Amino acid sequence: MSKARPTPRPTGTTRIQREKRQAIFDAALDVFSENGLRGATLDAIAARAGLSKPNVIYYFEGKEAIYKELLESLLDIWIAPLIDLSDSHEPIEELLAYVRRKLDMSRDMPRESRLFATEMIQAAPHIRDVLSGPLKALMDEKAALIQSWMDAGLLAKSDPYHLIFSIWATTQHYADFDVQVRAVLGGQDPFDSAPEFVEILFRRMLTP
Amino acid sequence: MSKARPTPRPTGTTRIQREKRQAIFDAALDVFSENGLRGATLDAIAARAGLSKPNVIYYFEGKEAIYKELLESLLDIWIAPLIDLSDSHEPIEELLAYVRRKLDMSRDMPRESRLFATEMIQAAPHIRDVLSGPLKALMDEKAALIQSWMDAGLLAKSDPYHLIFSIWATTQHYADFDVQVRAVLGGQDPFDSAPEFVEILFRRMLTP
């Protein structure tokens, strides 16, 4: 019997472990969402977490491990709204609620949005399997649901997949391109006017 | 009289200078659009350009200079379609042509799209002034034009700024999130079906 590692990595059971790991995750979310995996440094993460670099390594295998675990832990949160999209006798309201929720997430979780955006732009090497596996399956399911609404005449006909893409695109745009949006709008807060606009956009798109 | 630099940086007048500088730009576009400024390395750029690292430095001041010059040289191309948006007695067709042109650019210039996307996500430190200066002015002008169409009853009413944002978002999504889109769609080419969808989306949005 051989021990692979003299001090096994903490799994996060005790209070102090949970807190420190969370602090690292939080700092890593800042740093990774600003610079991507390659552009981020352990020093930056450690500094922002208020820990020493070796201490960070004590809790995680390394930079890439932090990134991977962070991505995976956020994936569930990120696709939850789509999972919750379910059959309804008012499909337009159901979809508009989904749009609203996605827009709220752009406002309240911009770092998460940018993290995923950067990962996607860089060809998603760490979550490719999730995209073509579970996410595709989820999309197929929801696209079928939307298609059934369209077939029933409750929704204007269009391509369900591209419809979801357009919802993702328009809502996440306010998180990912926040700087640009704010620069162009001057001092005005985008999230004051965006909800009304996206509601109009998708209501017109969806109403038969 | 003092010479600031023994060998002044080539400005790109001769044939060989233009070619090499272009090769570097092209390699840099690859590398920067994949990893961002911080994640990119001179070695990677030099290797992809087929040059030695010192040779790259011979033509440009340094990594940051390549990035800056590249960004600036692409900015004009990038906003050209919006500049060309002009008054017309068929504003819907004018706007749909703009949408189509943006979607074509996502298909034909995905690296450029990702380069700008990464810069924006990272708070656009290199083009902030452009965003809040010339781009804002351009947006104000075009938003006023769109508003005048709406006031004339030629276009369904909505917020012109957010309308342009939604056009940017939906079209650029196909370049920036190409991997995700393709993973979800399976083997199908997104650009086979996207044009039809975005046309439907914005026609419904714009028709009074």
Add this chain to the structure above:
DNA sequence: GCATCACTTGACCAATTGGTCAAGAAATTT
């Protein structure tokens, strides 16, 4: 042919980076 200038690069350097390690400081258990 030779001088001049543009171009190219191997060798090198200092700074940064991901990560190790041994030893100490805190908790926790007994």
Add this chain to the structure above:
DNA sequence: AAATTTCTTGACCAATTGGTCAAGTGATGC
């Protein structure tokens, strides 16, 4: 309070990185 385990870090290391430099190679003009 002693023993044990968990947590923390200063010092260190090898690899990478942005960039320099002197010595070349090649083209161009005279």
